[in-house]
Amino acid sequence: MLAQRRYELIMQTLRAEGPVSVTVLGTRLGVSQATIRRDLAWLEEQGLLTRVRGGAAASPSLEPSFAAVATEAHRAKDAIARRAAGMVEDGDVLLLDIGTTVHRLAVHLRGRKVTVMTANMAVYEELLPDPDIELILLGGVVRRNYKSLVGFLTEDAVRQLRAGKLFMGTSGVRADGAVVDTTVVEVPVRRAMIAAADQVILLADAEKFPGTGFASVCGPDALDVVVTDADEGTEALGALRENGVKVVLV
Template identity: 60%
Template sequence: MFPERRRELILRTLRTDGAAPVRVLAERLGVSAATIRRDLVQLDKEGRLSRVHGGAVAAADTDDPFAEVALVRVEEKDAIAHQCAELIKDGEAVLLDIGTTAHRLARRLHGRSLTVITSNLAVYEELKDDRDVQIVLLGGILRRSYNSLVGFLTEDNLRQVHADRLFLGTSGVRPDGAVMDTTTVEVPLKRAMIAASDQVVLVADADKFPGRGIARVCGPEDVDVVVTNAPADSATSAALREAKVEVIAVAREPAREQV
């Protein structure tokens, strides 16, 4: 097992089961206690967990609650969501990531003949009564703070589906074009979403350039389109051009179209 994969499994175990001793982690992953200790040292350096006597606990989830994030940069998110809806063709299967911009995109899909695949519960609530939209709700562990389903069950579900387009969220895009996230539990899901989709559309408002985040989701070569409300900084723009990523910069959506 690759070290990165093993460390993700350690973090998943800590988030699901709480604090765990080295012995239990070693038995669960089938490796030596010395290997687990080295992993814990590395993850502690990265700020992804806290070491305690004989074991570790997961670092606190630093994401802002969904309801608070939903009130930030609403007009910019609406403009991005409007443009994303224009990219979707009737009859397609679209995969919507977690996040508030994906929720605002869902508001623009009412009455359309589409299949929407998601683990975003706000998207589900938005579209559940629309008979024109077929919803595939991915299973998983409830992450209440961000209104989503996560974990190995969600990853397993993603391996069983295929989407024409993915609308992917991010905590930020680094100057080299790398797509980042602040919450490591979401990273394996985002990678599985990318693998399940023909086209990857990254939704990122101007605040995401240059980006932040402790975990790398993918490189610019894995992204087909970026929809943003302002041009990226020069370094990031150059990296995206080199990777042949189409960048669509949108103006603020007219007030009469906001929801």
């Protein structure tokens, strides 16, 4: 395998999974640990990763920050969030996923008498001053760059809960209606949230069709509602409807 190809595969793995050991990288790429160490040393010189004990982690600056992502399609995201807020009734118990569109939903929930459970630190910061909202912040490992909490502590916390509605974001929706993500560490938490909710509502702007991502979160059968500004002719919308998902066009 050419060195350039190894570099690409190493960076893909680190971005998707977080810190990874030299042993794991060597096994996946089919090369010696000595080769992996030389590759990591070169990538570190380029400022692409940080060496950690026994392995490496991608430089945090490589992942778009929450603030940067929030500026993308912000008008569409706000319109979707406003429509989704109209689906919330006083007294509802809500799970709010990570992501910038879900954060915009939180903005439109201020002043409502609801319970919000979340691993989204931006949502927590938004709703903290609001005395009308019962706010529950889930524990976990902090992903500072994206203002989220992840890991087994977050998953375990979600498993103790039950919500009437989950509002979920995504990196992409494939033509067959499958929901995917670019960050593997977020997937287990999302799956736990889906299992903990009576109704799953996906918030996805047009750019998420197909968007990006390779890690499977769920199939269309796990969704109840999708709120989007995607064009009516988008192939994935047909697949979603065929699976019984209600599509709300904004």
